[in-house]
Amino acid sequence: MQSMKFEEFDLAPEIIEAISYMGFETASPIQEKAIPAAIKGKDVLAVAQTGTGKTAAFTLPVLHNILQNKITGTSTLIITPTREIALQIDRQIQGFSYFLGINSLAIYGGGDADEWEQQKKALRDGVEVIVATPGKLLSHLGMNYAKTDKIQHLILDEADRMLDMGFLDDIKRIISKIPKKRQTLMFSATMPPKIEGLAKQILNEPEFISIAISKPAESVFQGVYLTYENQKTPLINHLISDQEEYKSILVFTSTKKKVNDIVRGLRNKNYRVEAISSDFEQSKREEIMTEFRANKIRVLVATDVISRGVDIPQIDLVFNYDAPGNAEEYVHRIGRTGRAGAEGVALTLINELDMEKFDAIEKLIEKKVYRAQMPDFIGEGPKWKVKVRRATKGKKPFRK
Ligand code: ADP
Ligand code: MG
Numbered sequence: 001m002q003s004m005k006f007e008e009f010d011l012a013p014e015i016i017e018a019i020s021y022m023g024f025e026t027a028s029p030i031q032e033k034a035i036p037a038a039i040k041g042k043d044v045l046a047v048a049q050t051g052t053g054k055t056a057a058f059t060l061p062v063l064h065n066i067l068q069n070k071i072t073g074t075s076t077l078i079i080t081p082t083r084e085i086a087l088q089i090d091r092q093i094q095g096f097s098y099f100l101g102i103n104s105l106a107i108y109g110g111g112d113a114d115e116w117e118q119q120k121k122a123l124r125d126g127v128e129v130i131v132a133t134p135g136k137l138l139s140h141l142g143m144n145y146a147k148t149d150k151i152q153h154l155i156l157d158e159a160d161r162m163l164d165m166g167f168l169d170d171i172k173r174i175i176s177k178i179p180k181k182r183q184t185l186m187f188s189a190t191m192p193p194k195i196e197g198l199a200k201q202i203l204n205e206p207e208f209i210s211i212a213i214s215k216p217a218e219s220v221f222q223g224v225y226l227t228y229e230n231q232k233t234p235l236i237n238h239l240i241s242d243q244e245e246y247k248s249i250l251v252f253t254s255t256k257k258k259v260n261d262i263v264r265g266l267r268n269k270n271y272r273v274e275a276i277s278s279d280f281e282q283s284k285r286e287e288i289m290t291e292f293r294a295n296k297i298r299v300l301v302a303t304d305v306i307s308r309g310v311d312i313p314q315i316d317l318v319f320n321y322d323a324p325g326n327a328e329e330y331v332h333r334i335g336r337t338g339r340a341g342a343e344g345v346a347l348t349l350i351n352e353l354d355m356e357k358f359d360a361i362e363k364l365i366e367k368k369v370y371r372a373q374m375p376d377f378i379g380e381g382p383k384w385k386v387k388v389r390r391a392t393k394g395k396k397p398f399r400k
Pocket of ligand 1: 023024025026027028031048049050051052053054055056
């Protein structure tokens with residue numbers, strides 16, 4: 001899998017600089033497909049699951065366009081279902097825009113009179129990018145001070161969720177108040193028929209982009225241990241200490257905080273155990289990676305920084321110290337082993353709190369991962385327990 005570097009896109013140099021400042025190195029698959037289409041001015045309907053980088057997939061081309069065409073005034077409207085998502089998007093835009101002199105504002109419900117006045121002022125002054133929840137935006141639009149006549153980019157983020165939340169009519173009312181001649185980008189995690197219906201109504205000859213969830217390679221043996229948190233380090237030590245065939249071992253954890261504790265717990269006089277995290281300077285990261293590749297470090301404990309993009313030639317064993325955030329991340333992490341047909345082993349340690357999350361991952365990869373037996377001396381782990389989810393109509397049943 002060869003991922004594209006951001007420099008390879010036709011993006012303005014200021015945007016490239018902003019991206020590298022954010023720490024993004026290679027584009028995610030949805031970004032790789034959506035950014036070029038959006039730069040060309042096409043409408044886009046993009047479907048990719050949560051956590052695949054959809055925000056940057058729509059913000060980057062839009063910011064590029066504003067910059068390139070020296071657009072002033074309110075040109076971009078991003079509609080999103082919740083206050084939290086609006087704030088997240090606004091924060092990401094501000095991160096990028098620091099270099100670009102482009103202003104954005106999040107508009108959502110629940111604020112006080114001061115906030116209302118601030119939003120009103122920004123809308124009247126024509127802030128470049130508005131990120132809004134539908135209801136609150138409509139209240140403002142009803143008062144006729146917002147300058148919507150120059151809007152040329154409309155983005156619907158989490159479109160499926162907005163429809164589930166009953167925002168269809170609000171969305172249509174908002175659209176009736178902005179110019180017909182515009183570029184519309186619609187992003188969704190799923191593609192139910194009602195999304196198709198909405199897309200037909202509001203998109204103009206869209207480029208349809210769909211990123212299927214990737215599946216782990218068949219050559220990777222996957223296992224899961226049900227463990228209490230305090231059993232995890234002893235378990236890993238037991239599994240690796242006298243298994244010399246595992247020369248390169250990666251231990252992933254989702255939280256930076258745990259990295260040092262894990263390293264301390266795995267330290268051993270017979271081999272080197274080191275950490276790598278996004279807190280490290282680039283040079284330090286590279287130094288550690290070089291030693292790891294050269295088999296001078298046997299066990300590397302990492303946060304997700306290195307699970308994307310970095311090429312590690314041969315890992316024999318991957319541990320997930322905890323459940324990855326989502327299926328995509330799981331597939332990425334375990335894809336570090338068993339590459340190019342080589343045999344690999346990926347073991348995931350799941351405590352009672354992560355079971356729901358892991359259950360969701362298994363559904364997405366359509367595989368029930370082998371439940372490995374805890375060694376006797378460690379004692380029993382927690383029992384597998386997840387809430388039973390009723391199959392919803394129209395959804396493909398999950399086969400175990
Ligand atoms: P989605 O909207 O698809 O759920 P987000 O846009 O919120 O996903 O991105 C998920 C996470 O991935 C965010 O923390 C974001 O900063 C990070 N991210 C997105 N694109 C990249 C990239 N190209 N490189 C590194 N991290 C990225
Ligand atoms: Mg998103």
